[in-house]
Amino acid sequence: MSSSEDTIDAKPAGGVRARVRAELTAEIKASARRQLAVEGASALSLRAIARELGMASSAIYRYFASRDELLTALIIDAYIDVADQIDAADAACERSDRRGRFVAIAHALRSWAVTNPNEYALIYGTPVPGYAAPSDTVDPAARVPTALLTVLVESEIAEDRAPDASHLGEALAELLAFTDHTVPAAVMARAVEAWAELFGLISLELFGHFHKSVTDPEAFFAHAASSIAERLLP
Amino acid sequence: MSSSEDTIDAKPAGGVRARVRAELTAEIKASARRQLAVEGASALSLRAIARELGMASSAIYRYFASRDELLTALIIDAYIDVADQIDAADAACERSDRRGRFVAIAHALRSWAVTNPNEYALIYGTPVPGYAAPSDTVDPAARVPTALLTVLVESEIAEDRAPDASHLGEALAELLAFTDHTVPAAVMARAVEAWAELFGLISLELFGHFHKSVTDPEAFFAHAASSIAERLLP
C-alpha cells in the first residue's frame, strides 16, 4: 500500500522517469487486457504484448518479472475495479434502504461483468491452470463479498427466524467470526445463498448457458435481484 | 445416436478392427481427461496424449480429425456423464416426492462436479477461447436443466401465486414454450433462480472462492439444496 508515492503532487513528482514508467506499465496492462478478450487468460503472451507496443519482447521484463506477475497484476486490478464499482453503487443509495443497496450492488456487479467479461472470467471463471494466486490477491478479492455482508450487518436482524441453522455454525464459522457474530447463522446462510445465486446468474449468462432459454438476461437478473433482496432482507 | 453398433452382441460385432478402434478411441479420451486435470482445457495437447499412449503424434489423426474435434467429444461425454448421474439419482426417488427428487438431483450434480472438477470446468467454466461449440453439444447440454424442469412440470403448480411475473414472459418465452406453457412464468423464474444458485454454489466452491469462508461446502450445499427445494416446491 505504498500508494503515497503516486498521489504526491510535489515538484519532482517522483521524477519524469517514474512517470513514464507508470505510463508504460499501464500500457502493458491495457494491451494484456485486450489480449484477454481475444485469446483468454491462458493464452496471454508477453511477446504479443511487446509486438503490439512496438518494443522488444525482452523489454517487458523491465516492468514485470514474469508472465505470472503480469497475470497477478491483472487479477488484482480486476478485483479492485469491481469492488470500486460496487462500493460506488452502494454509496449512492440511501443508507437505510437496505434492499435498495443490495439491488444496487447486484446490478453494479452484473454491469461490470457484462462490460468486462474477460476480467470477470479471469477472477470468477476457471482458474488459470498452473497459476497459483499469491496472497496479495486475497484482500482485493474479499471486498465484493464484504460489501454484500456489510448491508446485512448494518440491518438489525437480531432474530433468527430460520429453522435449524445451528448445524451450519461450523461450516460458516469463519464468516460468522468476520462479522463478530452479529449475524445469526441462518441469516448468514441466506446471504451466502444470495451471493451464490448472483454469481450463478452472471456466470450462466456470460458462459453461454442462457442461450435459447433466458433470452433477456438483464430483465431476468433485475427480477432475480429484487426477489433475492426480499428474501434476504425482510 | 448410432449406438446400436456398440450394443449389438452378434458374432462379428462390427469386426475385431472396429472393437480395437473403439478401445483406442476411449484410451485417447481417457488420456485427454487426465491431461485436463493437470493443465486445463486450453493446454490440451495431442502430442502429449500420443506420448502417453506410446504412439506417433500423427496417429491420433486416425481417430480425431483435429484438436477441436477431440475437445468436442470430451465436452459431449461430460454432458452425457452428468446427465446420466442426475437421471439415475432422480429415478431412485419416489416419483411423488418432488422435493426429494430436486434435492437428489442437486446432490448428484455437486457430487459429479467434485469428482470430476475438470470436466465440470470444461462445460460450466470459462469457455475455451477460440473454440466454438458445434450443434452436437446442444442436446446433451440441455439434459441437466431439463431434468430440473421436469420435476417442476410433474408437480401441479397451476396457481401463479408470485406477484408481477408477467413482465418476464418475454425473457423466458423459450423456456415457457418448452414446457408447453404448463408452468406459469413466476414459477419458471423461481426455477431458473434455483438452477443459477446450484451452479453458483458449485462454481464458487470449485473455483476457490469458498476458501476461508465456507469451510464445509458439502454441509452448506446440503442446507442450501433443501432450502431451495422448500422455496421452489411449496
Place this chain on the structure above:
DNA sequence: TGTACATCAGTGAACGCGCGTTCACTGATGTAC
C-alpha cells in the same frame, strides 16, 4: 480354403509457428560533488 486386392492403422520426418526467459550490449536519464 486360398488367392488378389482394397482398406485401414500406425510411423517418422518435416513444416512453420509461437512461446518465456536470459544475456551482453548501447545509450539515455538521473545524481552527487
Place this chain on the structure above:
DNA sequence: TGTACATCAGTGAACGCGCGTTCACTGATGTAC
C-alpha cells in the same frame, strides 16, 4: 553550472522448448471371388 559516475530502459540475438498438422510410407487386417 559543469563534470563523472551510477542507474535504468530498451535492444536484438539466442536457447530450448512445445505445438498442430501434413505427407509419403510400410504392414497388417479385412473382403470378394
